[in-house]
Amino acid sequence: MTIDMSQFYQVFFDEADELLAEMEKLLLNIDLAAPDDEDLNAIFRAAHSIKGGAATFGFTDITEVTHVLESLLDRIRKHEMTLTAEHVDAFLSSKDVLDMLMSGHRHGSAVDEAAVQTLRARLHELSEGKAAPTPAAAAPAAPAPVAGTPPAADAAGNFHLRIELPDVSAKDADALAGELGLMGTLTRDVLPDGRAVFTLVTTETADTIVAICAFVLDPDALRITDACAAAPAAAAAAPAADFGLYDTAAPAAASAPQTPAATPAAQAVAVPAAPAAQPAAETKNFGRRATDKEAGESSSIRVSVEKVDQLINLVGELVITQAMIDQRIAALDPIHHERLLNSANQLSRNTRDLQEAVMSIRMMPMDYVFSRFPRMVRDLAGKLGKKVEFVTKGAATELDKGLIERIVDPLTHLVRNSVDHGVEMPEKRRAAGKNEAGKLTLSAAHQGGNIVIEVSDDGGGLNRERILDKAKQNGLPVSDTMPDSEVWQLIFAPGFSTAEVVTDVSGRGVGMDVVKRNIAAMGGVVDIRSVPGSGTTISISLPLTLAILDGMLIKVGDEIYILPLGYVIESLQPAPVDVKEIAGQGKVVKVREEYLPLIPLYQIFAIEPKSEEPSEGILVILESEGKKAALLVDGLVGQQQVVVKNLESNFRKVAGISGATILGDGGVSLILDVAALLRSSRQLNADSLCF
Amino acid sequence: MTEGKTILTVDDSGSLRQMVTFVLKDAGYDVVEAVDGQDGLEKAKTRHIDLVLTDQNMPGMDGLGLIRALRTMKKYQSVPILMLTTETGDDIKAQGRAAGATGWIVKPFDPARLTEVVRKLIG
């Protein structure tokens, strides 16, 4: 029977990828002084699992590397050897080499054989020469735990076995002879006491023989000896057997094999012949079977992103249709059409649930991105001679897959920059009275409808003077009185760098402009906070998903706009006394003992409102980036989930608008860019209400 | 012969589990998969199993732990349990025997051999 193993390769590779990533993560976090046993076990298990899979699927090169790795890890986890930084380095290199080998099998990419050999030599060296001087290391466990005594096989790999049967019926003996005959060349003889004795030349091991005989006779009574060597070998001790059944298994288990053994011997003999009778060249097709009930047993399935996106688009259309139905039936008499309305309500709920469920398929934890940084930071810091303690927070925060993939590059750039230009050299840090090791924090958190990702270091901070000098050199319009926040933004100008030394790590600061552009393209904003001497934080704020948002429909004049609900704190009708005019600064409104800038939407969008008087309209209190403001609108229309459509695919960016959606009546409604509205409100004065 | 026989295969490695499942289904058995000892134990409790095939090294409850746990249950006192292991040393075999395993199979194994052993045990 031949099985097409390649059908399992993909699963194996995916699994190995995960295991390697996990292993790397554990290695990076390990405390050399007091390594956690559970971690050591987990690292060992990763190597062990990969080895098992690789061996099964015939990836010899991977098996070989993981084998040496596993042996070494086994000794460390058993405390026969002490974990050192050297080990960790070697294990991390192993991860890289294994990645490379897998990629070789997967995509046929080139494999650097020299690197593989170097690594294997290094691992060998570590497992031999460098055993820590603990008493346990002196124990005979020194060689890697591979097979013990070599099997007594001849040059052709054959065993010459002499099998003495106990007193059994001639029929059973015949049956056994027939069965064993299938395994090699069998010679039959009779002992003086009438018992049968076979000599079998076979590649099978004694264990196999015992296993086969066990169904016909008591294995204990069976004597198998090496026909060549005079010394009798206990059957169970044959070491290279690839499987075996305990002759006298644990008390309870003993009865188990007896069930089949109790059946007529002829059947027991016929059974092993069955697989052999199958055509050897038969290749099994997995495809057909994969669809049957086993799907119910596995915990996950792999689906292409295209399919998920198609699903999301269809659900998006469904949501619009649903909204149309809602709008049409709203006009119906609720008493006459009670049942229809109930059903429509139910449908509406189902649609929402379906949409939520479908959207959640695309959400992935930030860990997908974060997990690649510990290693990068470690290598980078090593290269630069810096010490960096890397911390991640909120790795479980979820973000749309499409966004997560696009955030990788900008974030990589920012993290590199922080290590390279942010964190100072250890001496410099010491001189400044700081801990030698710089702290680099990568965090993610939900904030309203956004995810805020921050790269934060406790390094030297940005140098205001140098940035301004550089900006002047570059001919940028700057002034010495610019606020810090504007100065920091200058580093996003094309071709801007203030690094004293250009390194091969972050280059010449090329790319901060690209970072900003990439993030803006994702509908996000980048902010910088920096304090000289104590560090820099770069904050990226992104929408959670591009596809759908919970919207509040508001009305000004005849126009309906959508406010992303994530920004909305509350809405209220102000008392005339709470609205104050500040000369040259527009209006403010007092809400819960707090004065908030008032943004009259009619004015910004040049709409004829129902009333210009705030007390006759509705104020929607919004919050973004920690700033609040009150948006004046004529009224609220309702709330609904809307499918976000890109305005820019056929048009340009419109100030104050982040996108568009299609309402139930088929018309288009624009989605307000709340962050931009609020930003403008801070610089807002009565004269400049435009963007 | 194999009609209605159900095998529980326990392995934390999805690829190996899938392969074992495939091989056994191909041989006509019903297969229930479990991802670790604990999961295996849960599944063994709730359904009828004719043979258990468990990996040894797994996070949480390992193969030996599962075997011991199963042997304490009345319905699993005489059900054959095979242990899958990458280790060929006698140590692990002795431990398997002590825990109550019926036999062991060394990974990597030939799929045909797996079927062969299983057939011997439950037909």
Added chain:
Amino acid sequence: MLTLTDKSRSNDMLDAEEGTEYLAFTLGREEYGIDILRVQEIRGYEPVTRIANAPAFIKGVVNLRGTIVPVVDMRIKLSLGEATYDQFTVVIILNIAGRIVGMVVDSVSDVTTLKPHQLRPAPEVGSAFDNEYLIGLGDLGNRMLILVDIDKLMSSADMGLVEKLAA
């Protein structure tokens, strides 16, 4: 409705002699022609959603089978004719390098094939369009089509439909 001829079916005859097909439309008293290959469809005028602070000729956006499409009124842009909207108002849906835009004109007349010998250079003056956006004139004997380079026109900063690249 219009029937668009399949251009790809051109035989071995000289392509040049076959000429190019133009969609003819009127704006005010002039008749214009644009390359038929840029025309996706022709629709009636539907209510648009206004875009705040946009020039008056950008009427707003509409939903075209799930896609948000801007609509420009060339009559306003060129200060021609009366910008009224009724059941006879026509919107030409253009597809310019993958970007879709609706263009309101007075009316659409027909699809005309112009052979090379019917093409004349554009006059220096006499058209509402800047010469920069003209290909030339199409001489149909009794009619004269002003041929507009619609790609160039719709992509121009003048129309404000695409993001202006920072200088």
